[in-house]
Amino acid sequence: MNELENIVPKLIEQHRLLQKDLGMAAAMTEMEKPSSQEIEKWLQQFTADLTEHLHLENAVFYVELLKKMKEAGVDTTNTGIFIADMKNIGNKVETFMKKYKKADTIDASLAEFKSEFFPIINALNIRIESEESGVYLYWDLYNKE
Numbered sequence: 115m116n117e118l119e120n121i122v123p124k125l126i127e128q129h130r131l132l133q134k135d136l137g138m139a140a141a142m143t144e145m146e147k148p149s150s151q152e153i154e155k156w157l158q159q160f161t162a163d164l165t166e167h168l169h170l171e172n173a174v175f176y177v178e179l180l181k182k183m184k185e186a187g188v189d190t191t192n193t194g195i196f197i198a199d200m201k202n203i204g205n206k207v208e209t210f211m212k213k214y215k216k217a218d219t220i221d222a223s224l225a226e227f228k229s230e231f232f233p234i235i236n237a238l239n240i241r242i243e244s245e246e247s248g249v250y251l252y253w254d255l256y257n258k259e
Contacts, residue, residue: 117170117174118174118178118257121170121174121175121178121253122175122250122253122254124170125167125170125171125175125245125250126246126250128163128166128167128170129167129242129245129246131163131167132160132163132164132167132238132242133238133239133242135156135157135159135160135163136156136160136234136235136238138156139153139156139157139160139231140231140232140235142156143227143228143231148224150217150218150220150221150224151217153217153220154215154216154217154220157211157214157215158215160211161211161215164204164207164208164211168204171245172201172204175253176197176249179193179249179252179253179256180193180194180197182256182257182258183252183256185256186256186258188256193249193252196244196248196249197249200241200244200245203237203238203240203241204241206234206237207234207237207238210230210231210234213230214227214230214231
């Protein structure tokens with residue numbers, strides 16, 4: 115299970131990369147004359163990085179964490195609810211990214227894009243903070259190999 119080695123630091127590193135990608139797209143959005151091509155470029159990078167991150171987090175980390183917690187006799191109900199909430203935020207982010215994946219779509223509805231984009235950044239940051247101060251800390255508690 116090589117994928118589990120240093121999984122939490124890797125997930126945190128991926129979080130910083132995702133924040134950087136969105137930060138660059140946000141900076142482009144806030145320019146006097148936003149370049150929808152540059153915004154598209156950063157959103158495409160974000161989408162690629164997000165896909166990799168969500169696979170590691172949802173298909174590996176959460177699965178293994180719940181397994182280890184159950185093996186330790188812990189009630190995982192609340193952790194399962196938290197994970198579902200985090201996945202819901204991920205779904206909202208992915209829906210937004212699909213809606214605005216092309217520069218011409220961004221350009222044609224820039225005001226709407228901006229009104230939806232900054233709440234998406236906030237939602238992602240809440241998810242990141244919640245994971246890093248929550249379930250990521252559980253890993254060391256239950257990862258007794």
